[in-house]
Amino acid sequence: MLLLEHDAKEIARDKGVRIPQGVFVARDTVGDLDLLGRGPWVVKAQVGVGGRGKAGGVGFADTPDAVAAFIRANADATIKGHRIAGFRVEEKVSFRHEVYLSFMVDAASRGIRLLLSAQGGVDVEANAHQADAMLTAVAPPGLGALVAAGENLIPALPEALRAPVRSAVAALAQMFLALDATLLEVNPLFVLADGSWVAGDMKLGVDESAFARQPALEAAVRARPDAYPEANFKLDHDFDYVRINPHGQIGLLTTGAGLSMMLIDEMLQAGRQPFNFCDVRTGLLRGSPQRLIDVLRQFTQGDEISVVFVNIFAGITDLGEFADLLLQALDAVPELEVPVVARLIGNNFEGAKARLARSGRPITLEMELDKALRLAVAQVGAAA
Ligand code: GDP
């Protein structure tokens, strides 16, 4: 998952990386600019995607009024379909050069890929196809190896950039490794007239499975449930749930990540919109309907959901018992008034059938996946 620029920068500051002074300002306030001296300022929309500058999400302001005006004008904007979580107001940096520098996990080579360009800034994508604009190297995940990889690239840079980039590679490689990050992209890395550098923008990709040993990352995610809804869901409930489409028509209550993704693809091919992905991990239900309730509650936010599709392998769990849990969960979320198509695999299918039938609820039970999928798709009606 990607952290907001503001959160990434504040974490970077704690790791000794130089960043412009800044404050987070919620969408509906103007914030405390006293913290930031006399300006001028940069006001940056906080949203988990890049390219904000070109999308109008980065503004410059010389007065507090201009800061407030930018925030007011953009509070309800979306960038590439993402709602803005707030703004970071920063002291504006006067720079000489914009450098591009990033580190990312490169699974194919089992190492860290380092990318470096003397032509950073908003046009970096346009320049990246020029073979000589982007320098790259892969190194094993250790500070010495990353610094050495940087050393190999640095001679290709203009003289004035070499010393600041050398310093930045060391500091940012250290941060990347210390945080178990998957991505650390600094673009632009500002190089100032005095030869010092400061991280102008920052994208930090973090691995949620490392949170147990990265309390600062977990705390940053916990502090913004609205900006990081899925990561917070996983922290709260200990399973994966991702909303795919707020206008989705089919709510998925499923287990198994791979199979759930396949179901999503099949639904899309049939012209229907799945609302979510999830993997409830049936083996961890432990006789409680809580995980099922957690998912069904999410569906109450989907105004266009017209069917819930359940796909569960119960493993050693008795399907009759699972059917009871499903019924308890449906009872716990009475607002959800949609039919259910359930495909259950495991022991005691007949027991599940009897219990679901006895409940009198609109639940269609089907053992075969293809048929179950067709039933769910048919519930949505004509393709949109
Ligand atoms: P992005 O478009 O989402 O990557 O947002 P950035 O934070 O990278 O900002 C886009 C561009 O705005 C940068 O490449 C800079 O050219 C400019 N910019 C951002 N912050 C500052 C600043 O403090 N001073 C100056 N002069 N320009 C800035």
Ligand code: MN
């Ligand atoms: Mn940027």
